[in-house]
Structure formats: structure tokens, C-alpha cells
Amino acid sequence: MRFLIKQMCLLSSTLRVRPIMARNYAKDAQKKNEEKKEEEVRKNIVVEKFDAIVTLNIDRQKTRNSLDIPTLNELALALDTFEKDNTAKVLVINGEGGSFCSGFDVDELVEKGYNPLKDASARLLRRPLCDKPTIAAVSGYAVAEGFELALACDLRIIEDTAVLGCLGRRFGLPQGMFGGRRLTSLIGLSRALELLMTGRLISGAEAHQYGLGSKLTTTGTALGESIKLAKSLVKFPQNALIMDKLAAVNSQLNPNSEESMRDEAVMTSLLGNAIEDIKEGAKKFQGGIGKHGKFYKLSEVPLKDWELEETVEEVQVSKQTKPDVDKKS
Known part of the structure; x- marks a missing residue:
């Protein structure tokens, strides 16, 4: 009898524990799913911060960093986060894997249509893109909406082998992010109309000649040069x-x-x-900081005493006579 009572007690306690274990398991599974979803959302944009400089890197290399709806949503979140961060002063937008951005994801464009992508890119319609300074590190392809994203930035560092243009012209896609207005403002009506209407691609060298780039640089150096430019801005x-x-x-x-x-x-x-x-x-x-038109060391210690002197040094120049040359016998 005692043995039966003992077995019944053990069974009762087991039944009480199992629901608790089941609930804990369900919570753990839900937490893992949420973490997995968060990783899936974050995988297309990599944000890094170096003191006051923030880099926003588009990372969809298989499609030359095209923009689908999740990427556009994450891009909008990253831009808003940068704006709200009081310690962040300059944003550099870059594309991983050798291309800046190839525009809207064509597969998603076919699957979901133009309007959902256009709605997801609404944050990029702000003029300016951010109140704080923004720099585009343009390498590889910056075409269609990727071209518009580069135009939306305040400054552009462009590699000489980059390819820029309104490739959406081929498919009847209009400039959905004020690209036409921004392009006209930057290079003038005549040149802008030629690029907008023909969809002609231009090289980084030609883009710089048109006035689209703050600096023309060599392949693989756009990001580094952009960060150098950002460093020159944060000191002000x-x-x-x-x-x-x-x-x-x-x-x-x-x-x-x-x-x-x-x-x-x-x-x-x-x-x-x-x-x-x-x-x-x-x-x-x-x-003494910044005197004589100097733009460097604006946030460092004052100049030394000898650098602050405004007197003109007297330099004595003595006339040297040519040494005697032995005459040939």
C-alpha cells in the first residue's frame, strides 16, 4: 500500500513539473525565433561607429547591393538612429563587395510591384537625407535608385572605375527619390536631362568632371577617402x-x-x-589655433610660442664666389 501511495505521489509531482518545463521550452523557442528574425533583419545593413563617424554599409553582395523592402526598412532605421545619436556627427554610406548600390531588387520588383518598394523608400525622400553631413563612398555600380541614393548624400567620393547612371530608364522606372531634381541641382539642366532621358552610363571620371564628385579616387579607396573627408568635418x-x-x-x-x-x-x-x-x-x-588660414589641428593644443610670433625673421644671404679652378698646363 505504501509503495502504491509513493508511486502516485511521484506521478503527481511529474505531472506538475511537465507543464512548467513545456512553458519554459516554449519561451526559449520563442526567444530563439525572435533572435533569428532580428539577425535576418540586420544582415543586409552593417553599421559601424568610429568615434563621431558612422559608416552604413549595404551588404547584399550577390545582387550588387540591391535594395529590397527589408533592406530599405533597415536603411531607414539606421538613418533615424544616426540622426538621434548626439555623439555621431558624419555618416558615410558604402556598399560592400565593390559596388555601391544597384537600385531596387528586380526580383522583388517583379514579385511585389513598384509601389511597395517606393513606399519602403519613403525615408530617402527627405531633403536633405539627414540634417547632419552625409558622404557617399561610390565604387562599382551606383545605378538606378543606387544612383539616387548617392545623389541624396551631401558629398560623394567616387572611384574612377565606378559606373553611374539612370538604368531604370530601360524599364520605364522614374526617378522615385528626387533623383531628377537633385541631379539638375548638381550639374545643371542640360547635362541632367541628357543622363535622365537617355539613361546613359558614365564612368567615375566623367561623373567627377560633371561635378558630381567631391574627389575622384582610385579603385578600392573610396571608403578610406570618405572617412578621411569625414574626419576633416568632425573637427568643426x-x-x-x-x-x-x-x-x-x-x-x-x-x-x-x-x-x-x-x-x-x-x-x-x-x-x-x-x-x-x-x-x-x-x-x-x-x-593661436587656426591662424593664417590653417585647417589642421583645430581641436588640439595651442601652437607653440615660436609659431605665434608675428615678427618677420631677418635672413642674411651671403654671396658665394665660385671656387678657383686649377688651370690646365
Whole structure:
């Protein structure tokens, strides 16, 4: 009898434990699924931060970094995160594997149609793309919407072997991210119309000649040169830099009064901080930093005493006589 009671107690306790174990197992499985989904979402965009510089790397190398809906959603999230990060000052957009971006994913375009992709790219319609400075490191193919993404950035470092153009012309795809307006603003109406209407591809060298690139560089160096450019920007007081940038972009791209008012509000909000930066900059100048038009070492220690001297050194030049040459006998 005691043996039967003992067995019944063990069975009862087992039945109580199993549901708990089942629930824990279900939670673990759900957590693993969520982590797996997060990894799947994050795999197309790699974001890295180096002090105040952020690099956004498109990583869909098998399709030359084409943009499908998950990638566009992740791109929008990365741009918003950069904007909200007070420690991040300059964004560099790069394509992994030797190509910048080949535009919308054609397979998804066929499967889901143009409008879903267009809707997913709505974040890229902002003018400017970000209030903070943005740089495109253009290598390989920057075509169709990839060309528009490069145009949306403030500055472009272009490799001489890069290929740029409106390849969507072949399939009747319009410039969906203000590419026509941005291109016209950058290189003028005549050249812009020729590229827009014909879809002709141009090399990086020709793009630089047209005025699309801040710098022309050799194959494989666009990202490095872009980071060097970013480093030259982060040393400046950012409020005045952003104000001037927004004023320039607004004059070219935002004739709409509502958008103009937004940009004016942003610039006004930055003015107070800019005044403080001006005060600090004036003190640095008094200490010798940035004098004589120098753009380097703006955030380092003041110059040495001998560099601050404004006196002109007297240099004595003595006239040397030619040495005697032995006459030949």
C-alpha cells in the first residue's frame, strides 16, 4: 500500500513539473525565433561607429547591393538612429563587395510591384537625407535608385572605375527619390536631362568632371577617402556647419514653403549652440589655433610660442664666389 501511495505521489509531482518545463521550452523557442528574425533583419545593413563617424554599409553582395523592402526598412532605421545619436556627427554610406548600390531588387520588383518598394523608400525622400553631413563612398555600380541614393548624400567620393547612371530608364522606372531634381541641382539642366532621358552610363571620371564628385579616387579607396573627408568635418563646430548646409540645400531643393519653414526652424534651434561655438572658436583663435588660414589641428593644443610670433625673421644671404679652378698646363 505504501509503495502504491509513493508511486502516485511521484506521478503527481511529474505531472506538475511537465507543464512548467513545456512553458519554459516554449519561451526559449520563442526567444530563439525572435533572435533569428532580428539577425535576418540586420544582415543586409552593417553599421559601424568610429568615434563621431558612422559608416552604413549595404551588404547584399550577390545582387550588387540591391535594395529590397527589408533592406530599405533597415536603411531607414539606421538613418533615424544616426540622426538621434548626439555623439555621431558624419555618416558615410558604402556598399560592400565593390559596388555601391544597384537600385531596387528586380526580383522583388517583379514579385511585389513598384509601389511597395517606393513606399519602403519613403525615408530617402527627405531633403536633405539627414540634417547632419552625409558622404557617399561610390565604387562599382551606383545605378538606378543606387544612383539616387548617392545623389541624396551631401558629398560623394567616387572611384574612377565606378559606373553611374539612370538604368531604370530601360524599364520605364522614374526617378522615385528626387533623383531628377537633385541631379539638375548638381550639374545643371542640360547635362541632367541628357543622363535622365537617355539613361546613359558614365564612368567615375566623367561623373567627377560633371561635378558630381567631391574627389575622384582610385579603385578600392573610396571608403578610406570618405572617412578621411569625414574626419576633416568632425573637427568643426557642427551647429554652424549644419546651418550653412541646410541653407544651401533649401535654396536648391526645397521651394515648398512648409519644408522651408521646417529647415528655418531647425537652423533657428541650432543658433543658440552655434553662438556658444563661436565664442569658443574665438578663444581658440586668440590662443593661436587656426591662424593664417590653417585647417589642421583645430581641436588640439595651442601652437607653440615660436609659431605665434608675428615678427618677420631677418635672413642674411651671403654671396658665394665660385671656387678657383686649377688651370690646365
